[in-house]
Amino acid sequence: MVFASGGRQPPPPPSPPLSPPSSYQSWQKPSAPKPESLENPGTVEELFNKVRETQPNCFEGAKIMLNKALSNHFQMSHTIHINNTSPSYHFQSIYAGTQKHTATEAYPVLLADLDGQGNLNCNVIHQVSKRLRCKIGADFQPGAQNTPNQATADYRGDDCTFSLTMASPGLATRCGMIVASLLQSVAPRWAVGAELAYQCGYNVPGGQNAIVSMVGRYDNGQSMSCAKIGPTGIHLGHYRKCSDQLQIGLEVETCLRTMASVATIAYQSKIQKGDVQFRASLDTGWRVCGELEKRLQHSPFTFLLSGCMMHKTGQFKMGAGVIIG
Secondary structure, X not given: OOOOHHHOOOOOOOOOOOOOOHHHHHHHOOOOOOOOOOOOOOOHHHOOHHHHHXXXXXXXXXXXXXXXXXXXXXXXXXXXXXXXXXXXXXXXXXXXXXXXXXXXXXXXXXXXXXXXXXXXXXXEEEEOOOOEEEXXXXXXXXXXXXXXXXXXXXXXXXXXXEEEEEEEEEOOOOEEEEEEEEEEEOOOOEEEEEEEEEEEOOOOXXXXXXXXXXXXXXXXXXXXXXXXXXXXXXXXXXXXXXXXXXXXXXEEEEEOOOOEEXXXXXXXXXXXXXXXXEEEEEEOOOEEEEEEEEEXXXXXXXXXXXXXXXXXXXXXXXXEEEEEO
């Protein structure tokens, strides 16, 4: 054995510093949050859909609708509406193709509506590709030569939608209408865009007219606010989902030419256990409307009851109907 001088051993060398645990390092230097991806905002035409879904669809008189599915792709329906002003009958048919782009959408879709006077309305909707959808509609009336027709194309990108609509185009007569719109997502909750409407024809003052409108929408999932502002008017809307059973909608339309405004507040209530849905609305013209829809469980019957009261004129309209199928 070897001893140091003085009978004492030398002090041990200092131990290396301990490294902090990985959990501490991750807490001390947090990772940067990932930016939220922008989604497709839909079309300008769909901006006010949520607001209008809360408003009732009132009718007068008696209505009977019979729906019959002949196969998984073909469905037919008959609608009889009896009232004091204009009783009508409609025969509708819908065909859905076999090309499925989503779990609930199949293309092409063919729709036809024939009324008792021989007027026929036809629409063809087809998803040409993953991003492009086209719609063509035409009306055929007995004894009429110039019937209205319309073609629409929607291109849906990852964060934007471009739509182009041509209504009653006539190259020989140089008349018709073209509407182009663009809606762009600028943030996870914000979307802005513009719409251009151009019309030409002999019945248009000056031979042609163009209107540019700005649109915007804010949507956080529970509530949605949208606006459309142009030189002819202002259109505002707000939708609020209070719960799974209650939704509220507010809509304001202002015409700058006549300086007149109409505001409508509506709500939609659903009772899931009873298969009951009720919608009601009240506007600034003191027009009160309500609609009740009751579906009988384990049966194909759905009963409708609607009423509309106009307090300024004292008129009251009431309707009752049944849907079979």
